[in-house]
Amino acid sequence: MKIEEFRDFSIGDYHRLFKDKEISPLELVNLFLERIKEGEDKIHAFLFVNEEKAKDEAQKKAENLPDELLPLWGLPVAIKDNICTRGIPTTCGSKMLENFTPPYDATVVERLKKAGAIILGKTNMDEFAMGSSTQTSAFGPTYNPFDRRRVPGGSSGGSAASVCSLEAPFALGSDTGGSVRQPAAFCGVVGLRPTYGRISRYGVVSFASSLDQVGLITRKVEDAITLLEVVSGKDDKDSTCAPYPPFGRSEIPAPEEIRKLKVGVPREYFPSGLEKVIKTKIQEVLEKLKEEEIEIVEVSLPHTSYALESYYIVAAAEASSNLARYDGVVYGLRVEGENLQDMYFKTRTLGFGREVKKRIILGTYALSSGYYDEYYLKGMKVRTLVRQDFEEAFGKCDLLITPTTPSLPFFPEKKGRDPYEMYLNDMFTVPSAMAGLPSLSLNCGYDEGLPVGLQIIGRPFEEGKLLGLALFLEKLLALPSPFPLFKEDNNE
Amino acid sequence: MREVISLQELKRIAQVSKLELSEEELQGFFEDINNVVSRFEKLNDLDLQDISPTSHLSWSEPPFSSDEPRAGEGGEEVLKGAPQVANGYFVVPRVVDKEEKENEDRRV
Structure with missing residues (x-):
């Protein structure tokens, strides 16, 4: 079989092949490994390919095909490199953790393995998940599979690029202010950030604990549903994980019920700076939904334009505190110094990259005495207003539809460019993250070969409705799944 | 860009953060951080007096774990x-x- 035959596959299709003995898990893993070899020097989605162990695991599975297949049995999965994998390096895209190999699995990884999945490798990311371009990785950037001159988005850029190019059938990412949805939009795949607390964060390297959430990157909405069923649910090891049972597909309304949902469109998500083609594509989708007799209402989220500032204060403050643990003592890099203090300084100065240092300094400033009220407290108060906006809007509708990003995939950051411009890329993904709401990005079309992402936002724990509408839209739009050809450049 | 944080203040914050910055880095951060922080002043447009802060999100009472000894993970x-x-x-x-x-x- 050839890898391109899997272009429109979802998990059930692979399972059918296993059952019919048309392919074994080992043959499947080998096809993905070949695809990685073909693609990696072009897109650099992986920081580590788990070749030997993945083959061993696949071989074991190949020898013992059960009658009843576990939900992810025999399927390779790519994991963002800030999620701990026992015995497999976990670097967070940072020199600080370059030689770190976790002695345990994150809860999500444990659950994937239990469901029969095979760890294919660890994917590239912005250092400590701080960025929207996968340019800040200490190990070199990832390139957009549709056009290598452009960024794949970030921080889960490696995960999104690997799924887009079919180097992996699906992947885990993490989303603090948009790090799953924005790269999914830039790579034309599905990116789901569930409700804060839906998925355990145990074993996920902390960036901003009140915002971090594991996310799922897939080629089909169907696979996001299966993955969510596997990884969600209560975890005694994470007290911020909601004590609820795992998500179940029975929570998804039937298609006829989907037509009764009311969809809100927040007017603040269509500002003058929005790229025209994105506005056009989203409006086309809204028209199609109207033709399907789904009611569309305009709503307002008046504090949207303040959300980004509030987010950068809160996220930097939490990051400065979380990253204090990298001191050269227990794990990670140590640079020897004359005494303890000197060792701290040398280790942190060499171990962290520029963007991380910037955010640590910003966060330390926002939390320091005399500035706490001015910045951190204000940031948290605005967060309350952003949450209240959503609560009010959800009194008038069941789901919201917005663009995922204000622009198409952009070119790498040029020196001297206003750093705030980069932050603006997160303007549509940050507010729902601050409110902890489930949000999903779905490809809704292409403009000159580049994908446009549409975002659906739901009420807390209403992933059922969210995924129901996503399935409905996916069917309605009937776009082919991406299969970029790894051309050197896309000038023709 | 408006200077909200002085170069001196920035040096102090870097010290507290246990980061050594070269003169060149310091200058770069001075511009970048002031650029970002000066935009935070936009939040002053809002009347936040009676708004309670959101420090974290919880949808239910945080669960308690049973107070029983357990073997830790890892060890060696x-x-x-x-x-x-x-x-x-x-x-x-x-x-x-x-x-x-x-x-x-x-x-x-």
């Missing part, structure tokens, strides 16, 4: 990731300077 494994260990302990460079130590001893 955990130490494998450490830069320096001896006899099952993490090793760090000298914490108390020699002179300080001598003074301490004299006082005793």
Whole structure:
């Protein structure tokens, strides 16, 4: 079989092949490994390919095909490199953790393995998940599979690029202010950030604990549903994980019920700076939904334009505190110094990259005495207003539809460019993250070969409705799944 | 860009964060951080007096774990990731300077 035959596959299709003995898990893993070899020097989605162990695991599975297949049995999965994998390096895209190999699995990884999945490798990311371009990785950037001159988005850029190019059938990412949805939009795949607390964060390297959430990157909405069923649910090891049972597909309304949902469109998500083609594509989708007799209402989220500032204060403050643990003592890099203090300084100065240092300094400033009220407290108060906006809007509708990003995939950051411009890329993904709401990005079309992402936002724990509408839209739009050809450049 | 944080203040914050910045880095951060922080002033447009802050999100009462001893994970494994260990302990460079130590001893 050839890898391109899997272009429109979802998990059930692979399972059918296993059952019919048309392919074994080992043959499947080998096809993905070949695809990685073909693609990696072009897109650099992986920081580590788990070749030997993945083959061993696949071989074991190949020898013992059960009658009843576990939900992810025999399927390779790519994991963002800030999620701990026992015995497999976990670097967070940072020199600080370059030689770190976790002695345990994150809860999500444990659950994937239990469901029969095979760890294919660890994917590239912005250092400590701080960025929207996968340019800040200490190990070199990832390139957009549709056009290598452009960024794949970030921080889960490696995960999104690997799924887009079919180097992996699906992947885990993490989303603090948009790090799953924005790269999914830039790579034309599905990116789901569930409700804060839906998925355990145990074993996920902390960036901003009140915002971090594991996310799922897939080629089909169907696979996001299966993955969510596997990884969600209560975890005694994470007290911020909601004590609820795992998500179940029975929570998804039937298609006829989907037509009764009311969809809100927040007017603040269509500002003058929005790229025209994105506005056009989203409006086309809204028209199609109207033709399907789904009611569309305009709503307002008046504090949207303040959300980004509030987010950068809160996220930097939490990051400065979380990253204090990298001191050269227990794990990670140590640079020897004359005494303890000197060792701290040398280790942190060499171990962290520029963007991380910037955010640590910003966060330390926002939390320091005399500035706490001015910045951190204000940031948290605005967060309350952003949450209240959503609560009010959800009194008038069941789901919201917005663009995922204000622009198409952009070119790498040029020196001297206003750093705030980069932050603006997160303007549509940050507010729902601050409110902890489930949000999903779905490809809704292409403009000159580049994908446009549409975002659906739901009420807390209403992933059922969210995924129901996503399935409905996916069917309605009937776009082919991406299969970029790894051309050197896309000038023709 | 408006100067909200002075160069001196920035140096102090870097010290507190245990980061050494070269003169060139310091200048770059001075511009970048002031650029970002000056935009935070936009939040002053809002009347936040009676708004309670959101520090975290919780949808239900945080669960309690049972107060029973359990075997921890890792053990030996955990130490494998450490830069320096001896006899099952993490090793760090000298914490108390020699002179300080001598003074301490004299006082005793």
